[in-house]
Amino acid sequence: MSVARECAGGALAAAMFLAAGAAQATPAESSWMRVNALVGGWTSAGLRIQTGGTFFNPEACAIQDGYFLDPSLPAASLFWSMLLTAQSMGVDVQLTVDGCIYSRPKIIGVALRR
Secondary structure, three states, rough: OHHHHHHHHHHHHHHHHHHHHOOHHHHHHOOEEEEEEEEEEOOOOOOOEEOOOOOOOOOOOOOOEEEEEOOOOOHHHHHHHHHHHHHOOOOOEEEEEEEEEEOOOEEEEEEEEE
């Protein structure tokens, strides 16, 4: 087997391992809480969300100063609007998180209630 084929095979195996690890994360819902702060990133169009209450971190992400909304998520604009509404109206939010992004819990869902 050529060196190039061995390297390609190793890269494929590593990619499959990393993809399998990401797929094993289980989405989890936080308790209901209030949005205290919304922070736009310096190098990303993402949004960091800080909330009141106990920090919800089921994947043990390294940084615990808030949750992160990835701008590449298909529903990012919807979630951003919902979070702005929640903060401005003072209503409760429930975040669904799945894994970590920028070492913070990654938001994949948002729910609001009065």
